[in-house]
Amino acid sequence: xxxxxxxxxxxxxxxxxxxxxxxxxxxxxxxxxxxxxxxxxxxxxxxxxxxxxxxxxxxxxxxxxxxxxxxxxxxxxxxxxxxxxxxxxxxxxxxxxxxxxxxxxxxxxxxxxxxxxxxxxxxxxxxxxxxxxxxxxxxxxxxxxxxxxxxxxxxxx
Amino acid sequence: xxxxxxxxxxxxxxxxxxxxxxxxxxxxxxxxxxxxxxxxxxxxxxxxxxxxxxxxxxxxxxxxxxxxxxxxxxxxxxxxxxxxxxxxxxxxxxxxxxxxxxxxxxxxxxxxxxxxxxxxxxxxxxxxxxxxxxxxxxxxxxxxxxxxxxxxxxxxxxxxxxxxxx
Numbered sequence: 001x002x003x004x005x006x007x008x009x010x011x012x013x014x015x016x017x018x019x020x021x022x023x024x025x026x027x028x029x030x031x032x033x034x035x036x037x038x039x040x041x042x043x044x045x046x047x048x049x050x051x052x053x054x055x056x057x058x059x060x061x062x063x064x065x066x067x068x069x070x071x072x073x074x075x076x077x078x079x080x081x082x083x084x085x086x087x088x089x090x091x092x093x094x095x096x097x098x099x100x101x102x103x104x105x106x107x108x109x110x111x112x113x114x115x116x117x118x119x120x121x122x123x124x125x126x127x128x129x130x131x132x133x134x135x136x137x138x139x140x141x142x143x144x145x146x147x148x149x150x151x152x153x154x155x156x157x
Numbered sequence: 158x159x160x161x162x163x164x165x166x167x168x169x170x171x172x173x174x175x176x177x178x179x180x181x182x183x184x185x186x187x188x189x190x191x192x193x194x195x196x197x198x199x200x201x202x203x204x205x206x207x208x209x210x211x212x213x214x215x216x217x218x219x220x221x222x223x224x225x226x227x228x229x230x231x232x233x234x235x236x237x238x239x240x241x242x243x244x245x246x247x248x249x250x251x252x253x254x255x256x257x258x259x260x261x262x263x264x265x266x267x268x269x270x271x272x273x274x275x276x277x278x279x280x281x282x283x284x285x286x287x288x289x290x291x292x293x294x295x296x297x298x299x300x301x302x303x304x305x306x307x308x309x310x311x312x313x314x315x316x317x318x319x320x321x322x323x
Contacts, residue, residue: 018173025180032187052293053257055300126293130286131314133295152296155257 043151045123052126054152061119063149064105068124068136078105084132087139095142102144119147218279220272220306222265224286224298225317226251231261231294234320235268237276245271257297265301273305281308285316 043060045051046067067074074081078101082090106118120140124133137148220237231251236244245268252258273279282302286295299309 018177022173022177022180025177025184028184029180029187032184052296054296055257055262056303124292126291126296128292129288130290130292130295131288133292134311134314137311150292150296150299 043121043123049123049125050127051123051151051153053155054150055155056152057154060151061121061149063119063121065121065123066136066140068122068128068132070125070128070132073136073139078102082139084135087135090139098143106144118145119149120145121149121151123151218276219283220276220279220281221283221285221312221316221320222268222298222302223317223320224284224290224294226287226289231290233264233268235272236320237272239276257293257300261294262297262301265298266304269302269305280306281310282306283310283312285312285314285320287317288314290314 043065048069049067064075064077067076068084071085072081072083073087078098080098080101122133122136122140124136140148218237218239220235223232223234223236225232225234229251231249233247233249234244236242247264247268249258249260249264252261269282284295284298284302286298302309
């Protein structure tokens with residue numbers, strides 16, 4: 001018997017090709033990371049504030065953020081903090097001073113965002129009362145902002 | 158005669174299993190972290206370009222919506238001027254501020270729709286809530302109104318006192 005002519009079938013062990021799998025995962029990670037950066041509309045509510053819920057379907061836009069707490073209003077982009085009780089009695093000189101700061105901030109904004117800085121996002125807690133919200137909106141209009149956007153947590157009906 | 162030992166060089170193979178595990182965890186973390194919360198916005202119109210739209214009767218309608226907190230209830234009033242002035246009244250039980258009131262949103266929406274049926278061209282409305290009403294109630298009212306009327310202008314809470322919404 002010619003033993004050389006006999007061919008033995010070798011059983012090939014099944015090996016998982018990990019290289020393409022890792023390539024795909026890497027692409028997915030890069031895509032997910034990139035997509036979160038591109039949106040650039042991440043708004044972080046401070047721990048003290050609980051966002052109200054809204055049925056509105058509008059998407060967020062990148063505008064300066066104003067925080068309205070129960071007792072104070074904070075404008076971090078121009079480094080201003082004021083007690084809400086003082087807004088009504090604020091004199092025209094102080095309003096003018098803040099308005100100048102806002103104008104300087106608008107001038108410093110570059111390119112496309114320049115149009116956006118005349119709008120402002122309001123972040124407040126759902127328990128905050130209407131008087132505080134109204135006084136804050138009035139104050140923001142007085143210091144030069146044209147449009148006020150209330151930020152809420154989206155909820156489907 | 159001494160032969161050199163044929164040493165086989167073993168190629169180092171990195172252990173890929175924990176790397177894959179780690180990546181899968183990262184993907185799930187990223188996927189879930191992006192869906193935690195969905196924020197939205199409600200816009201007040203820019204003051205610089207707001208203008209009153211011509212009313213149906215040539216006289217300004219200036220519709221106004223009032224919400225007054227009276228005990229356990231919220232009294233709602235939608236009033237307008239024009240050639241044939243009118244008003245709509247509703248009342249709804251006040252809920253806690255933790256969740257938006259579906260009933261409030263429904264009532265406000267129905268009132269706005271009824272008004273809009275007669276005054277199709279009206280595009281803006283003034284809104285006033287009493288001082289003790291909360292932000293969630295304002296957002297809910299705006300949700301109800303914005304389905305039919307685009308522009309919302311806020312009025313002072315003192316307007317509610319002056320109007321004495323019953």
